[in-house]
Amino acid sequence: MTALRDRARQVMPGGNTRSTLFVSPHPPYAVKGVGCRVVDAQGHEVIDCNNNYTALLHGHAHPELVSVAQAAVAEGSAFGLPTESEVAFAELLRDRTGLPSWRFCNSGTEAVMMAVRGARAYTGRDLIVRFSGSYHGTYDAVVDVSAPGVPGDVKDSVLTLPQGDEPAFREAMRLHGSTVAAVLIDLMPNRAGLRPAAQPFVDLVRAETTKHGALLVIDEVITLRLGLGGLQRQYGVVPDMTTVGKIIGGGFPAGGVGGRREVLDAFSPLGQGTVSWGGTFSANPVTMRTGAAALRMFNQAALDALNARGDGLRTRLQERGVKVSGSGSLVRLLLADAEPAWWRLYERGVLVGTNGLMALSTAMDDADVDAVHDAVLDALEMSA
Numbered sequence: 001m002t003a004l005r006d007r008a009r010q011v012m013p014g015g016n017t018r019s020t021l022f023v024s025p026h027p028p029y030a031v032k033g034v035g036c037r038v039v040d041a042q043g044h045e046v047i048d049c050n051n052n053y054t055a056l057l058h059g060h061a062h063p064e065l066v067s068v069a070q071a072a073v074a075e076g077s078a079f080g081l082p083t084e085s086e087v088a089f090a091e092l093l094r095d096r097t098g099l100p101s102w103r104f105c106n107s108g109t110e111a112v113m114m115a116v117r118g119a120r121a122y123t124g125r126d127l128i129v130r131f132s133g134s135y136h137g138t139y140d141a142v143v144d145v146s147a148p149g150v151p152g153d154v155k156d157s158v159l160t161l162p163q164g165d166e167p168a169f170r171e172a173m174r175l176h177g178s179t180v181a182a183v184l185i186d187l188m189p190n191r192a193g194l195r196p197a198a199q200p201f202v203d204l205v206r207a208e209t210t211k212h213g214a215l216l217v218i219d220e221v222i223t224l225r226l227g228l229g230g231l232q233r234q235y236g237v238v239p240d241m242t243t244v245g246k247i248i249g250g251g252f253p254a255g256g257v258g259g260r261r262e263v264l265d266a267f268s269p270l271g272q273g274t275v276s277w278g279g280t281f282s283a284n285p286v287t288m289r290t291g292a293a294a295l296r297m298f299n300q301a302a303l304d305a306l307n308a309r310g311d312g313l314r315t316r317l318q319e320r321g322v323k324v325s326g327s328g329s330l331v332r333l334l335l336a337d338a339e340p341a342w343w344r345l346y347e348r349g350v351l352v353g354t355n356g357l358m359a360l361s362t363a364m365d366d367a368d369v370d371a372v373h374d375a376v377l378d379a380l381e382m383s384a
């Protein structure tokens with residue numbers, strides 16, 4: 001591993017290309033994944049509870065998805081023409097979410113970027129309201145406005161509020177509502193602790209955005225795995241736009257924006273003054289076909305079973321005194337000292353996110369989940 005790490009450091013800053021997955025001194029290199037298991041370059045095998053930061057619903061190399069992807073590649077992996085696969089994929093997402101109109105890109109970051117731009121174009125306003133602690137990718141408008149490299153004037157068009165603070169939100173909308181293009185919310189923000197938003201707060205955000213002619217954008221890049229139509233359906237709230245990514249690609253790069261037809265028409269090439277949305281690999285048939293297959297396999301029965309596994313694991317860990325949050329298949333270990341805990345878990349055969357986030361997959365059985373449970377207790381020094 002050190003040889004590979006040293007090579008990496010010669011050609012990549014810090015030997016790294018994804019800040020999110022860095023652990024010191026360097027993360028192990030994955031060599032192969034099958035089902036819920038990953039083998040690294042040392043031959044060490046782990047149960048994958050990371051699932052590429054929640055993106056993999058069915059673990060690695062699921063035979064059905066491999067054959068769909070192979071067939072798609074064999075027939076041409078990308079064209080300078082649209083394909084039927086993107087139409088079928090938009091129909092599938094429409095049927096699951098109830099949102100009528102869709103566009104595709106290659107990541108959640110791009111989806112959020114285009115939703116923000118679309119909202120600004122549609123409303124003719126600039127201000128974006130979002131909530132502190134929530135991660136929405138790396139676009140300027142949704143990262144810390146004081147982060148290095150973010151232009152100084154971004155702060156003039158973004159207002160960051162504490163999530164769940166009704167008086168602060170009401171006051172902000174009273175003062176600025178008429179200039180707000182969109183309010184961007186994640187209903188269970190991972191980086192803010194993976195705790196579900198309070199229903200009254202979500203209802204308030206919907207009511208206030210409607211009242212002030214601002215759009216509501218719900219970021220379901222992670223939470224789409226919790227319900228067939230995402231968390232928004234469980235809350236009974238209909239956004240003007242929603243952003244998705246991760247699971248929709250079936251293991252390939254993907255992102256999408258769905259929403260009200262008249263709002264998404266901001267991107268229509270048939271209209272006047274439309275927002276340009278390019279993307280050389282957007283809606284490529286490998287992603288569209290494999291993603292659709294992965295989502296179809298994730299039917300109501302599969303979803304319920306996976307969420308029940310996650311709920312069971314969370315409850316058992318809580319009963320043993322482990323601090324955990326989340327819902328359904330998303331379980332976050334609330335670690336005081338995340339990096340050492342990450343390594344202890346890895347050594348005990350469990351791969352989690354560097355902030356303690358776990359996302360279960362349909363490739364796991366009860367014995368796998370039991371092994372994860374025992375490893376967590378052991379790694380956190382509570383006997384199983």
Ligand SMILES: Cc1ncc(COP(=O)(O)O)c(C=O)c1O
Nearest residue numbers: 107108109135136137221222245
């Ligand atoms: C809620 C949310 N939105 C957006 C993104 C950005 O997605 P991507 O990493 O595909 O760019 C993420 C990534 O973790 C996310 O969790």
